[in-house]
Amino acid sequence: MPHRFVRRWGGLVAGCLLLGACASTLGREAPRQYALDSMSASCLKNPLYCATVSGREVATGPVQTVGAAVASAAAVGHALSPEMMTSIKAEMEKCADKARTDVLSRLKGTFEGLVPKEAECKAMTVDVQGRSVTWAIRLGLEMHEVALACAHAKLGELGLKFSLKQRYRFNWETKEKSLISPEELAKLLRQGGEELKGTLEPDVVIHMGDPLLVLPVYDFKFRCVSFEKGPEWRRYPVGHRYAGRLQGAIYREAFGPEVHLIGPRKGMFW
Known part of the structure; x- marks a missing residue:
């Protein structure tokens, strides 16, 4: 997938995580991009975060659209084994x-202790x-x-075959989704990001070689406090657009039932 390099940490987002889920209220100095749903510009600042197939880039042609039912039916025949x-x-x-x-x-x-x-x-x-950002947001982004x-x-x-930080448009009524290329994402961010509201950006999508044909999805969340939870x-x-709904519920409507929330469970700071 073609992409451009931009400066590290470009396009930070405020909606990444809530305090206790590693996000907090941003200072007034924070740029407008921080108000987006997630780490919108991750793939722009690091090519590793763009769509890949087995660690290689995926060539992207015209914007594709697929209905959730069609994608799910196609994925059934390529389901991963329970062991995988x-x-x-x-x-x-x-x-x-x-x-x-x-x-x-x-x-x-x-910090005063090992954890903030x-x-x-x-x-x-x-x-x-x-x-200027809160430590909650900075830690969440770095993690x-x-x-x-x-x-x-x-x-x-x-x-x-997988994609990292692939951005999708999702039609809640028809359940159709389409890809947003890194070039389009960069353009929309430069314009303030208003058109990105309601789009989805899961951290990890395992797919069949096409990011629209989704198998399991994994999303990372890092708490800033209360590590025991x-x-x-x-x-x-x-x-x-999805007011009152849980992010995970919307992800399942868009990508199917195999949507998993991942957080740290062990390690020296557990």
Whole structure:
């Protein structure tokens, strides 16, 4: 899939994670892109996050659209074995553990303890682009970066076809979805990102060689506090196209039943 390199951390997002799910309220200095649903520009800042097939890029032609029923029917004949599904989930959990451990180890001494307290999560910091964000958001973004790089390596080793941070348009009424290319994504972000509202961007999509023919989906969530609790899907806020609905429920409508939430479970900071 063709793409352009942009500066690291371009297009950070505020909707990434809620405090307790690793997100918080952003300062007034934060750019408009932070208000998007997830890490919209991840694939722009790192080519590893764009659609790949077994670790290689996928060529993208004209925008394709597929109905959920058609995609699900096609995927049935290519379903992964229970053993492979178990292996994939285990590897994704290892990636989440690695992400939390690597990031907090790198920041050792920054917080009062090994992990930040709630007040520290709400405190403001500056990212590598010089933008003001909460520690909750910065940690979530940095952990996502490590987890996605890890997922890219692990899924490539398993010989799977997959996409990372692929953005989809989703028609809630018809259940059809279509791909948004990195070029279109970059253009929409430059225009403020309004047209990206209601689009979906799962972290990891295993597919049949076409990102529209989805098998399982995995989404990473990192808490900033309360590590003893499991990850939780965020609920879309008032005014959103999916207001009141859980992110996971919308993902299942778009991608099918095999949608899995992944958070760290072990590691030196558990």
